[in-house]
Amino acid sequence: MxxxxxxxxxxxxxxxxxxxxxxxxxxxxxxxxxxxxxxxxxxxxxxxxxxxxxxxxxxxxxxxxxxxxxxxxxxxxxxxxxxxxxxxxxxxxxxxxxxxxxxxxxxxxxxxxxxxxxxxxxxxxxxxxxxxxxxxxxxxxxxxxxxxxxxxxxxxxxxxxxxxxxxxxxxxxxxxxxxxxxxxxxxxxxxxxxxxxxxxxxxxxxxxxxxxxxxxxxxxxxxxxxxxxxxxxxxxxxxxxxxxxxxxxxxxxxxxxxxxxxxxxxxxxxxxxxxxxxxxxxxxxxxxxxxxxxxxxxxxxxxxxxxxxxxxxxxxxxxxxxxxxxxxxxxxxxxxxxxxxxDLTVEVDDPAEPVDVDPAQVAGHVRFSDVTYAYPGSDSAAVAGVTLDVPAGSTLALVGETGSGKSTLAGLVARLQDPTGGRITIDGIDLRDMRLADLARIVGMVSQETYLLHTTVRENLRHAKPDATDAEIEAAARAAQVHDLIAGLPDGYDTVVGSRGHRFSGGEKQRIAIARTLLRDPRVLVLDEATSALDTETERAVQQAFDTLSRGRTTITIAHRLSTVRGADRIAVVDQGRIVESGTHDELVARNGRYAALAT
Structure with a gap:
């Protein structure tokens, strides 16, 4: 219903x-x-x-x-x-x-x-x-x-x-x-x-x-x-x-x-x-x-x-x-x-018999196995038959035109929805067999539209980890290269951000979101077009923060600007919900295929 x-x-x-x-x-x-x-x-x-x-x-x-x-x-x-x-x-x-x-x-x-x-x-x-x-x-x-x-x-x-x-x-x-x-x-x-x-x-x-x-x-x-x-x-x-x-x-x-x-x-x-x-x-x-x-x-x-x-x-x-x-x-x-x-049915729920997972011990090996997903009421699949292997600690970049299915794949990793076919695993465990709370500690997501609560900067950061100390909050902000900005505000970390964080620019909100994610310390990181709306200078600052955030984690990046994914261990080109090309930047350019066309 x-x-x-x-x-x-x-x-x-x-x-x-x-x-x-x-x-x-x-x-x-x-x-x-x-x-x-x-x-x-x-x-x-x-x-x-x-x-x-x-x-x-x-x-x-x-x-x-x-x-x-x-x-x-x-x-x-x-x-x-x-x-x-x-x-x-x-x-x-x-x-x-x-x-x-x-x-x-x-x-x-x-x-x-x-x-x-x-x-x-x-x-x-x-x-x-x-x-x-x-x-x-x-x-x-x-x-x-x-x-x-x-x-x-x-x-x-x-x-x-x-x-x-x-x-x-x-x-x-x-x-x-x-x-x-x-x-x-x-x-x-x-x-x-x-x-x-x-x-x-x-x-x-x-x-x-x-x-x-x-x-x-x-x-x-x-x-x-x-x-x-x-x-x-x-x-x-x-x-x-x-x-x-x-x-x-x-x-x-x-x-x-x-x-x-x-x-x-x-x-x-x-x-x-x-x-x-x-x-x-x-x-x-x-x-x-x-x-x-x-x-x-x-x-x-x-x-x-x-x-x-x-x-x-x-x-x-x-x-x-x-x-x-x-x-x-x-x-x-x-x-x-x-x-x-x-009486509404819970579409994405905890399993009846969840697998016990210690998020601190997860390596972060992500695998898509013949994954298909169709949105309710849609006649066609947004993602069809996708198979990808992302080794622990590596970086996968998903590129493609708008509407090709990249964000749908990102949402599936965070289990915002479940595949209608196939399975996604982390360290060999199907996401649907994990408790949602455990998965939330394992997978962190930063999207293009950063949402900040109408409260202080400190409480926005602590939203990710309620028991975080002030020292941990400040360390996360420094790593995200946003500490100096926050410290320069009239009330510092106790400054109210305003409705949806309207007090800050897009790049500043992104860096606060990165600091918030750093506090959670996830093993798998999903970056969904997180810099597409930023100017070049702001993007460079945010990208540096992302580099810090991605270090030692399995990272899946979705980007329109190919300059941000050149260094990825693997790049997959998505078209109409399917993977049409896969390889490193140099390999894909040499093939002179879809990726090369996007790069020009």
């Missing part, structure tokens, strides 16, 4: 397409699966339920105390009894309030733990997804599901279980007490329940559909913010003069969101308002009934007041239960979107 781009069901004007897969997923959300989120907290839920039951039972004493005050203490002028009953009322209120504080603390803690688990599970699962997933998925969409969707479920997750228990217990206890006072009046009070349940179910379905559309619109809004307000997005907007169009797009999306929020709040409001009127009319009917000639004198005033007090208390939990039902059904759209991501 992809989660984003599936065949369209129906278009939404101005917004993203609502996919058939999204609708089907929303229909298939299981309440049992939602319930399993609370399974680790059974003990706490039992305690909360016990507190709720105790609170409900204690609370039911109040109407009976009130009846005794009206029917006995006041008419008989029994001051001692009146004081005792009043003290009992205060004690009931104090006890139920104390129960409420404890119950709220425990239930909120459970809800927040469930929210925490959901957030971390989704984040961790997405971290395991392949590069292909993030290629086809909008960044704002991913962010929206982790923040907006899980945030939207907070009230349901935090309070639903306890709300159901509290309202159900209170309703049952109230009905029992009302039956004890007058079963005839109880029947009158409950006559409104069937239409109330029917209307609530209709309102719930309406809000569920609106909620699903709201979250999709929020995702669109997130995408617009992420694309329009990132440093690269702002630069593009300013240079292209597309600011007004982007503002218009954001305004339209925000307006649609406003309309959806209004519809969500008003969905079924008239129906529920009608029910409120009916609920309010029941006490009036009871008073009229109690005053008719045929029923007059059949019950005391205290009983009548106690019953109507209970009747008012009954409709609150009943309405609460109905509202919880609306919230749960509405939130199913949110759970559907979260479970959709949790």
């Amino acid at each position: 992809s989660g984003v781009t599936v065949a369209a069901d129906r278009p939404r004007r101005g917004g993203r397409t609502v996919t058939a897969a999204e609708k089907e997923q929303a229909r298939r959300v299981s309440l049992r699966r939602i319930g399993r989120l609370f399974a680790p907290y059974r003990t706490q839920l039992v305690i909360v339920t016990a507190i709720i039951v105790a609170s409900s039972v204690v609370g039911m004493a109040s109407p009976f105390l009130l009846r005794a005050v009206i029917d006995r203490a006041l008419p008989e002028r029994d001051v001692a009894l009146l004081v005792a009953l009043a003290a009992g009322m205060v004690a009931v209120a104090a006890l139920t309030s104390a129960f409420g504080v404890v119950q709220t603390w425990i239930s909120t803690k459970i809800g927040q733990q469930v929210m925490h688990r959901l957030r971390t599970d989704v984040f961790a699962h997405l971290q395991r997804q392949s590069i292909a997933f993030f290629t086809r998925t909008r960044t704002g969409e991913v962010q929206s599901r982790i923040t907006n969707d899980i945030g939207g479920m907070q009230s349901v997750v935090t309070s639903t279980a306890t709300s159901i228990a509290a309202n159900l217990t209170t309703a049952v206890a109230t009905i029992v007490a009302m039956a004890a006072l007058s079963w005839q009046l109880l029947l009158v009070s409950l006559v409104v329940m069937p239409p109330a349940i029917y209307l609530t179910r209709r309102v719930a379905r309406m809000r569920r559909a609106i909620t699903a559309e709201q979250q999709r619109e929020l995702a669109d809004l997130n995408v617009t913010v992420e694309e329009g307000l990132s440093i690269s997005g702002v630069q593009l907007t300013k240079t292209m003069g597309s600011g007004p169009a982007l503002v218009a797009r954001f305004t339209e999306s925000s307006a649609r969101l406003t309309d959806l929020e209004l519809r969500s709040q008003l969905a079924g409001r008239w129906r529920m308002a009608s029910m409120s009127v009916i609920f309010a009319a029941i006490p009036a009917v009871i008073y009229v009934g109690a005053g008719l000639p045929v029923t007059a004198g059949t019950m005391t005033i205290g009983t009548l007041i106690a019953f109507t007090t209970l009747q008012g208390s009954l409709f609150r939990p009943l309405t609460g239960l109905l509202n919880v039902g609306v919230s749960i059904v509405s939130s199913l759209a949110l759970f559907a979107r979260i479970f959709e991501y949790l």
Whole structure:
């Protein structure tokens, strides 16, 4: 299941397409699966339920105390009894309030733990997804599901279980007490329940559909913010003069969101308002009934007041239960979107039985054996039948025209994707048999597009090795020939690099990336067109840093500029995913083939 781009069901004007897969997923959300989120907290839920039951039972004493005050203490002028009953009322209120504080603390803690688990599970699962997933998925969409969707479920997750228990217990206890006072009046009070349940179910379905559309619109809004307000997005907007169009797009999306929020709040409001009127009319009917000639004198005033007090208390939990039902059904759209991501298949994962590898003992002998790879949905293979042998400590250069398959080969070595045919081994071990953490320590990759985190230089370098000392960080920077630059900054290594490292030039970012890779000390190094966007002088400085980085390691270099690969132990020419020539620089020039044509 992809989660984003599936065949369209129906278009939404101005917004993203609502996919058939999204609708089907929303229909298939299981309440049992939602319930399993609370399974680790059974003990706490039992305690909360016990507190709720105790609170409900204690609370039911109040109407009976009130009846005794009206029917006995006041008419008989029994001051001692009146004081005792009043003290009992205060004690009931104090006890139920104390129960409420404890119950709220425990239930909120459970809800927040469930929210925490959901957030971390989704984040961790997405971290395991392949590069292909993030290629086809909008960044704002991913962010929206982790923040907006899980945030939207907070009230349901935090309070639903306890709300159901509290309202159900209170309703049952109230009905029992009302039956004890007058079963005839109880029947009158409950006559409104069937239409109330029917209307609530209709309102719930309406809000569920609106909620699903709201979250999709929020995702669109997130995408617009992420694309329009990132440093690269702002630069593009300013240079292209597309600011007004982007503002218009954001305004339209925000307006649609406003309309959806209004519809969500008003969905079924008239129906529920009608029910409120009916609920309010029941006490009036009871008073009229109690005053008719045929029923007059059949019950005391205290009983009548106690019953109507209970009747008012009954409709609150009943309405609460109905509202919880609306919230749960509405939130199913949110759970559907979260479970959709949790159900994504991990395309590149740890093996079931990994081979134990000590990265420090790896020599770095890389071998491609009849490797083939086709991108999902592509009719042709990006790499087809590639066989290469790269001895430990040697240098292999991959050259060829744009789109020939060089970067795909580089990604396969780092296991950003897995071959659809053949195998890649390091020291004879298939990459798919290694733990991903071990492979990440063995293979280091520096690409043309260097990504720096929006934090300090020191933390950017330490990202590769969290336990690196300041001395190790400085040594790596010196080896990458970037220490003097960093030391000359106002805050040195504590200088914030800015969004995507925008404070630095391309060559400076590359050297920081090299220092970061040096900290990891990988045995196999992949350089994917790492100098293609640099000017000649900057390239020379970066190339010197690369020479330091490559020393003693198995290096696979991808380059457009053949001047950077002249000294490689072996050069392979890639064309349409296949190796068409292989040899040293001098050998390939002498053959006067494809490489010689590229060199001219």
